[in-house]
Amino acid sequence: MQAPLPTQVQELLGAVTVRQFHDRLFQWWSTVPLLFGQIIAIVDPVLAACFYFAGGRRLNRVFIGEDLQRSEADVLYSVPFQAARRQRGDLLLEHQGDTDAWMGFRFHHYRDETWQAVRTRLGKYAALGFFACVLIYTGWDPWSGPRPIVELAALPDVVRALLADYLPAWRIAYLDLRRCPAALLRAAGTAGGWALRMLQADGEPDADRFAAVFREVAEGLAVLPAQQSAACRCVLWSLWAMAVRRNPTEYGKLEAILLECVGRSRISRRRVEVVQMGRMMLDVWKEQGLAEGLAEGLARGMAQGMAQGIAGQQALVLRAVGIRFGQVAGETEALIRTLAEPEPLEEALTAAMLCADETALTARLRSLSNGHSA
Numbered sequence: 001m002q003a004p005l006p007t008q009v010q011e012l013l014g015a016v017t018v019r020q021f022h023d024r025l026f027q028w029w030s031t032v033p034l035l036f037g038q039i040i041a042i043v044d045p046v047l048a049a050c051f052y053f054a055g056g057r058r059l060n061r062v063f064i065g066e067d068l069q070r071s072e073a074d075v076l077y078s079v080p081f082q083a084a085r086r087q088r089g090d091l092l093l094e095h096q097g098d099t100d101a102w103m104g105f106r107f108h109h110y111r112d113e114t115w116q117a118v119r120t121r122l123g124k125y126a127a128l129g130f131f132a133c134v135l136i137y138t139g140w141d142p143w144s145g146p147r148p149i150v151e152l153a154a155l156p157d158v159v160r161a162l163l164a165d166y167l168p169a170w171r172i173a174y175l176d177l178r179r180c181p182a183a184l185l186r187a188a189g190t191a192g193g194w195a196l197r198m199l200q201a202d203g204e205p206d207a208d209r210f211a212a213v214f215r216e217v218a219e220g221l222a223v224l225p226a227q228q229s230a231a232c233r234c235v236l237w238s239l240w241a242m243a244v245r246r247n248p249t250e251y252g253k254l255e256a257i258l259l260e261c262v263g264r265s266r267i268s269r270r271r272v273e274v275v276q277m278g279r280m281m282l283d284v285w286k287e288q289g290l291a292e293g294l295a296e297g298l299a300r301g302m303a304q305g306m307a308q309g310i311a312g313q314q315a316l317v318l319r320a321v322g323i324r325f326g327q328v329a330g331e332t333e334a335l336i337r338t339l340a341e342p343e344p345l346e347e348a349l350t351a352a353m354l355c356a357d358e359t360a361l362t363a364r365l366r367s368l369s370n371g372h373s374a
Contacts, residue, residue, distance in 0.1 A: 035231035038192025044173035089130030103146035145174040191231035218261035320352035335365040
C-alpha cells in the first residue's frame with residue numbers, strides 16, 4: 001500500500017528532532033481533560049477518584065528553574081472535586097527523564113509559587129487551595145522517586161527522628177514508567193493507559209519489539225468506546241509522530257499498522273487526516289522548541305517570536321481546520337482572525353484538532369471570540 005503524502009513524509013523521516021519530545025507529548029495529551037484524568041488515574045487511582053476531570057481546565061502557568069534559564073515543562077490543571085464540584089484543586093503533572101535528588105524541593109517551590117499567585121490576586125480574601133504533584137519518570141536508570149524534604153534536611157539520623165514532625169511531609173504521586181508492569185497499563189482500558197504503554201516502549205532499540213507494542217497500542221485504541229474519541233485521536237496522532245521519529249526503515253511497517261487499525265476504528269476513518277495532523281503536530285513542536293531555545297539563549301529570539309507569534313498561531317489554526325474539515329468557511333476564518341491572544345488561539349487549535357464536526361468547532365470559536373472559556 002502506498003503511503004499517503006510520500007514526499008512530505010520522506011522529508012521528515014530520519015530528520016525529526018523535536019526538543020523535549022516527551023515533555024511535549026504530555027503537554028499535548030493534557031489538552032483533553034479526560035485523557036489527563038486517565039493518566040493521573042494510572043499513577044494514583046485514589047487521588048484521581050477525588051476529582052471530576054470533565055470539568056478540568058489547564059492553567060497557563062510557567063515555572064522557572066533554579067538556574068533562571070529554562071522553564072519547566074509541567075502541566076498544571078485546575079479540577080473540580082468529585083464530591084464538591086463548585087470547588088477546585090490544582091494538580092501538577094511533571095515528566096522527568098533523569099533522576100533528580102532535589103525534585104521534592106522543587107515541587108514545594110512550585111506549590112508555594114502557585115499559592116503566592118492566588119494570594120497576590122485575591123489579597124486578604126485568598127484561601128489556599130488543594131495542590132498535589134504527580135511525577136512520571138521515563139528514565140532508564142532505576143529511581144525510587146523524589147526524596148521527601150525530611151530526608152533532604154541535613155540532620156543526624158538520631159535527631160531526624162525527633163524532629164520529623166517539624167519538617168514538611170508531603171506525598172508525591174510517582175510512577176516509574178519503564179519498570180511499570182505493562183499489564184497494569186493494558187488493564188486500564190483507556191486512551192491514557194495506551195498512551196503510557198506506547199511511551200513505555202519509546203526508545204526500544206529492537207524494531208520488531210517496538211512494532212509489536214505499536215500494534216498492541218493501535219489495536220487497543222481502535223476498540224475503545226466513542227465516549228473516548230477525543231482522547232483517542234489525541235493519542236493516535238502522537239503515535240504517528242513516534243513512528244516518524246524511528247529509523248526510516250521502520251516507518252513503512254509502522255504506518256501500515258496504524259492505518260489498518262484506523263480503518264476499522266471508531267476514532268477516525270480518514271487515513272490522510274491521521275498523517276496530516278500528525279505531521280502538523282510535529283511542525284508545531286519543532287517551532288516551539290526552536291522558539292524556546294532562542295528565548296533561553298538569546299533575548300532577541302524571544303522578542304522576534306512575540307512579534308510574529310499571533311499571526312503564526314492564527315495560520316496554524318486555519319491549517320488545522322483545513323485538514324480536518326476541508327475548505328475553511330468564511331465565518332470560521334473571521335472568528336479565528338478575531339483571536340489575538342496566545343491562550344484563546346491555543347484553545348482554538350485544540351478545538352480544530354478534536355471537535356467532532358465543524359458545527360461544534362464554530363460554536364467553540366464563537367465562545368472564544370466572545371471572551372468565554374469552557
